Amino acid sequence: MLEEGFAYHNMCGQSEWRMQRTDHSYLGLFVDFDSVLAKRINDRYIYGDPLAGLPLKQVQHWIRKCSEKHEKCFEHPTNLPTRVIDVRTARLKLLDPSPSGAHQYAALSHCWGTCRDFLTTRENLKERTSGFELTDLPATFRDAVTTARVLSIPYLWIDSVCILQGDKDDWEIEGSKMADVYSNATLCIGASDANDDAEGFLRQRKRIPTLDVNIIFTLPTPGRTQLTARLYTQLPLKRPGLHEQYPALHNRAWCLQERYLSPRILFFDRDNMHWECLEDVWSEAGRRLSKHRQMLPDVMPKIDTAGSLSHAPWYNMIREYTTRAISFSTDKLPAVSALALRVAQETGDEYRAGLWKSDLLRGLLWYRVVRYNFRARESAAPWDPNQQRPRSFIAPTWSWASYLGAVDFLGIESSLHVLPSAKLVHSSVVTPGKNQFGEVESGYTTILSPLLTFEEQPFTFDTANERKYGWTHDSLVSRDTETDEVIITSCFDYPNEVRQGWLLGIPLVYRNVADRQHDPENREGSAHETSEQPWLNVSGILIMEKRGNEKVYERVGCFSIEPVQLDPFLNFLRDLWVQETQIV
Known part of the structure; x- marks a missing residue:
């Protein structure tokens, strides 16, 4: 007999993988998604x-249910992007411009890798619009066309085909429309496990041997029904490696905003498909993975909690974003511009090189994370204490985008x-192109504040906290405070950078020090308080004069x-x- 909502598993002894601690196999039952037993x-x-x-029926069911029953996901056909691929006929064609009016289209989220076999440029645009064969495309693009066709979606958008590569003006114009491209797509096709466009994602999945068995169960109404299910023996798998937990697509910086913006995503993982929309997250294997996904x-x-507007959700997103791989450091701001x-658009706030003007004083307090354990297949290398500030300008030093790492x-x-x-x-940035949320060529922030003066001391990373976060104790000596009564910690953006003379500190924020009671004779705290006022932690940014430019400063860290x-x-x-201190 089977009860509603139960999956049946039966431990059945030792498997052959005796080197593993969990070396039991188990029996389980499979049924198809449209079975009465589902x-x-x-x-x-x-x-x-x-x-x-x-x-295929499962995917069509997900799309139909989402389109018809999910209020958050209800589809309104929209105008197409500037260019799309017409997949309705055997011979493909890039439409430039795309047809007017409301139409359905799919967008591809993929890892380029090293494959550059089918890029559209100003020179070959006419050739693309005259038509091309499916076999002309690299494997991932072919699979995307196949997916759109079997799902009866007439048009397909692929960035490297629909945006002119090597054309800065076209890239800036189309890059500024990326938010609409993904948020208006009928479906985003996620090529999760393809490291490269030459690999493709419609691969044969490994099939588990099964034995058909008859299941007798009781319906709510009188009577008994006999149906067939599949009995299988599942050997325990090793805990998935980091590369399996985080497929290649989820390590790519550009793909993070695509995931946030797309109302529906169908991911093609190594062993199964999984579906994400604004109301559901399902695995083809039958499990509802989560009731919530990353979305706008x-x-x-x-x-x-203080009643003020905080951009903490944005900082959380940037924290994940900076752990991802990006091929060109100049893409750091464009890749989150959508x-x-x-x-x-939602808030009316002003954007400042990856930060927000209304919360800028808190947003300035970013710090590098020393990452020794990082995702496999992630091209961002572990932290290097000898890393140098990039020679080419990416962002003002006060922006997180100026740092090459997490x-x-x-x-x-x-x-x-x-x-x-x-x-x-005041705070201002200059954007050279047509995307005001993309690349910047200069910027400054001016803050009115008292200035603390510090002298840098030699330091090494020797505690667990310092290894993890890069914060060091006693690397600064203050000329203004009694250093034996306070603890000063610091985190330099580029520790190996040459810094001469005194450093200046701009104190910006404070917070209560949880459960901390202070006694000057005991820097770790004591069992009594000396005042009714709570003890606080004060944080700020470290700055020094820009070489060759007096009264203009650069950020070098935080304290x-x-x-x-x-x-x-x-x-x-x-x-x-x-x-008033101007920081560039």
Whole structure:
């Protein structure tokens, strides 16, 4: 007998993989998604061909259910992108311009890899619009065409085919439309496991040997019914490696915004397909993976515990984004420009080289993350203490985009408050092209604040926290505070960078130090308090004069001081030199 919602598994002794600690195999039952037993048995059989027979019906079921029953996902046909591939006939054709009016189309999310076999340029555009054969395309593009055809989607958008490569003007114009391309697509096709466009993603999946068995079960109405299910023996698999947990597509920086923006995504993973829309996340194997996926509202600002608007969701997204591989450092801002456009449209906030003007003083508090364990197939190398600041300009030094590696943000913490002594005077960036959320060629931020003075001391990374985050204790000596009464920690953007003379610090924010009680004789805290005022951590950015340009500064890192008390610290700041500081 089977009860609603149960999957049946039976442990059946030792397997041949005795070197593994969990060396038991088990019996399980598969049924197809359209079986009467599907509500009682969760597991689904994975067929070899992902787009034939029942797998195709499963995908069509997901699309139909999403289009007809999901209010958040309800589809309104929209205008096509500037160029699309017409897949309705045997001979393919790039349409330039695309047909007017509302139409369905699919968009491909893929890893280019090293394959450059079918790029559209200004020189070959006429050839593309006259038509080409399916066999002319690399494997991933062929598979995308096949997918669109079997799902009766007439048009397909592929970035490297529909945007003119090597044409800066066309790239900037079309890049600025990326938000609409993915958010308006009927379906985004995710080539999850293809490292390169030459690989393709419609591969035969491994089939598990099964034995058909008859299942007798009782319906809610009187009577008994006999149906067939598949009995299988599953050997325990080793815990998936990092490359299996994070397929190639999910390591590509450009693909993060594609995932946030697409209302429906069909991912072709190594062993099965999985579906994501705004209301459901399902695996072809029969499991509902999650009730929530990454989507556009997840990057919108939220009201924090202090009642102010915080861009912490944006910082969270950037934190993941900077762990991903990107081929060209100049793409760091363009690859999130579509998300930035949507946030600006929703909030009216002003964008500043990856940060937001309304929350800029907190947004400046990013810091590099020392990553020794990173995803396999991720091209971003582990942190190198000898890394140098890039010679070519990518972003102002105060922007996270100026750092070549993974970053995190202090501004994610909801308990972070801007010090009343810090005022944003002005901030501006210059964008050279037609995408105001893309590349920048210059920028500055001016802050009115007291300045702390520090002297750098030699340091090494010797604690677990320092190995993980790159924050060091006692690498700075303050000329303004009694250093035996506070702990000063710092994190330099490029530790090996030559810095001469005194460093300046701009204190920006404070937060309560949780469960910390302070005694000057015990830097680790004591069992009693000396005042009713809470003890605080104060954080800010480290700056130094730009070489050859007096009174203009560059960011070189960030710092924290604790424990201090707010009123005494503000009184202390009032006695310091206050100035407008321009950081570039």
